[in-house]
Every structure is written in C-alpha cells, then in structure tokens.
Amino acid sequence: MEVIIATFFYARVSTVEQSLDHQVSQANDAGFEIDEVIADHGVSGVQHILKDRPEGKRLFDKLRHGDHLVVRWVDRLGRNYEDVTDVIRHFIRSGVTIHTVINKMTFDGVTTDPVQQAVRDALIGFLAATAQAQTEANKIAQRAGIEAAKRNPKKYPGRKPSFDRLKTELVRNLINKGLGTSAVAKEVGLTRQAVLRIRDDPQGVEAALQRWDM
Structure with missing residues (x-):
C-alpha cells in the first residue's frame, strides 16, 4: 500500500492585522508546497493550547508518520514554553517533520545521535522560551501603554457612558x-x-x- 506524504501549513490568525493569505504566501515564497492549510482565527496562543483550538486539534488527527508541518514560526503553535516544547516533541516522536518559514528551521526525529538530539532539543527549548518571553514583553508594553494613556484622558476616555x-x-x-x-x-x-x-x-x-x- 502506497503511503502518501502530505505537507500541512498551520496558521493562527489572532488579530485583524494578521492575514492567512499573507502567511500562506510567505510559505510559498520560501519554497514550501502546501497540500492543505489548517487555520485558527481569533484564537489566542496564550489562552488556548494547540489541542484546545478548534482547528489546531485536527493536526493531532491528520498528521501521520512522514508528513510535514509548516508554520510561520514556533509561536503559531503556542506562547507557553511547556506547550510549545511538548507539541513539537510529540510530532517529532510521531515521525512528523516540522518546518518554520522564518529562518527555514527544521525539526525531526531522524537523528539517533544523542549529542545531535541534545542540540536539537536545546534549540527547541530556546525558541519556545523566546516565544513566551516575547509574549510577556508584549503584555508589559501593553500595560505601560494603557497606563500612559490613562494619564491623558483624551486618549483613554474609559468606557463610554450608557447615557448621553x-x-x-x-x-x-x-x-x-x-x-x-x-x-x-x-x-x-x-x-x-x-x-x-x-x-x-x-x-x-x-x-x-x-x-x-x-
């Protein structure tokens, strides 16, 4: 029986400023030939792990040994260190190869050399930690922006009254x-x-x- 290898592109489009078409175009421009696009819209990577997202959980059913998963960056899979590392390692153990569009990084379970495995796992951990750190930095910047705006009522008028x-x-x-x-x-x-x-x-x-x- 012939085994069909497929390449899936997963996107998380969490804001109106982001675009699914743009993310897919970036992947195509990077040389990836996508067989199927799976995307979650309006879903927070902080509040929802991949398994809990409407479309993200489909990856766990669809991906098979030998398949390829392409994401723009590891933060599309999650914003929490443990979530990202768990997801990537789960897919690697399942025989799935993961690719990132940014920097064209590849993670797979091909190597059996313990040193190379350690280097791979360390890199996965570093990238996952970076994703979480970026999220924390964004939260701090957002809070600082809100506090600064509150000091200027014209920029931050508060909740609109229900009465005129x-x-x-x-x-x-x-x-x-x-x-x-x-x-x-x-x-x-x-x-x-x-x-x-x-x-x-x-x-x-x-x-x-x-x-x-x-």
Missing part, C-alpha cells in the same frame, strides 16, 4: 419630581446603576460626558 446628556437631564428632572430610581430607569431606558450614578456622582458624570464629547 439628554438622558442625564431627563433622569435628573424625573428624580426631582420624586420618582424612584427603578421607575426612572424604566422610563428613560437605563439601568438602575446608571440612574444611581447620575444621581450620586454629578461631577464624574459630567467628566465622562466631556471626555466622550457628549
């Missing part, structure tokens, strides 16, 4: 007429919490309306 200036005035008029907060909320179409905020925090409400130019 017209509803704010309507709420105040109804409260002044003696209506209870629940009745006011029902009449204006706001939550009771929003009505309480308008009643109890006039300065904060005004600041929020100004930040959103409302």
Whole structure:
C-alpha cells in the first residue's frame, strides 16, 4: 500500500492585522508546497493550547508518520514554553517533520545521535522560551501603554457612558419630581446603576460626558 506524504501549513490568525493569505504566501515564497492549510482565527496562543483550538486539534488527527508541518514560526503553535516544547516533541516522536518559514528551521526525529538530539532539543527549548518571553514583553508594553494613556484622558476616555446628556437631564428632572430610581430607569431606558450614578456622582458624570464629547 502506497503511503502518501502530505505537507500541512498551520496558521493562527489572532488579530485583524494578521492575514492567512499573507502567511500562506510567505510559505510559498520560501519554497514550501502546501497540500492543505489548517487555520485558527481569533484564537489566542496564550489562552488556548494547540489541542484546545478548534482547528489546531485536527493536526493531532491528520498528521501521520512522514508528513510535514509548516508554520510561520514556533509561536503559531503556542506562547507557553511547556506547550510549545511538548507539541513539537510529540510530532517529532510521531515521525512528523516540522518546518518554520522564518529562518527555514527544521525539526525531526531522524537523528539517533544523542549529542545531535541534545542540540536539537536545546534549540527547541530556546525558541519556545523566546516565544513566551516575547509574549510577556508584549503584555508589559501593553500595560505601560494603557497606563500612559490613562494619564491623558483624551486618549483613554474609559468606557463610554450608557447615557448621553439628554438622558442625564431627563433622569435628573424625573428624580426631582420624586420618582424612584427603578421607575426612572424604566422610563428613560437605563439601568438602575446608571440612574444611581447620575444621581450620586454629578461631577464624574459630567467628566465622562466631556471626555466622550457628549
């Protein structure tokens, strides 16, 4: 029985800035002939390991001994050191050869020399650690950016109020007429919490309306 060897390209497209077509084109330009593309869209590599992703888990069923798995970089497989190393080593033990588009790196289980195996495993560990370190660096940069923006309210206005200036005035008029907060909320179409905020925090409400130019 003839064994058919296939080359799979796996992509994780987690943001609108990324593109599946672009990742596949990069692989083709690098000389890879892809038989099938498997992609997860809108899935975080931090929150979801490969086995838990809708399409990623299919790789564990589809890949056979002798097949090739192409990824743009190891971070497509995961953002956690243990996850990435476990996935790569699992596929290698299954006879799958893994290729990266960036730098055209190859990982397989061909070698039986213990020294070469150690070098291979060390490189896998280094790349997996780099992927996790990059994720941590991005988190720190993101938090720093948010904190900097918060110091400039015009750049970080906070959550948009559920009420506008017209509803704010309507709420105040109804409260002044003696209506209870629940009745006011029902009449204006706001939550009771929003009505309480308008009643109890006039300065904060005004600041929020100004930040959103409302």
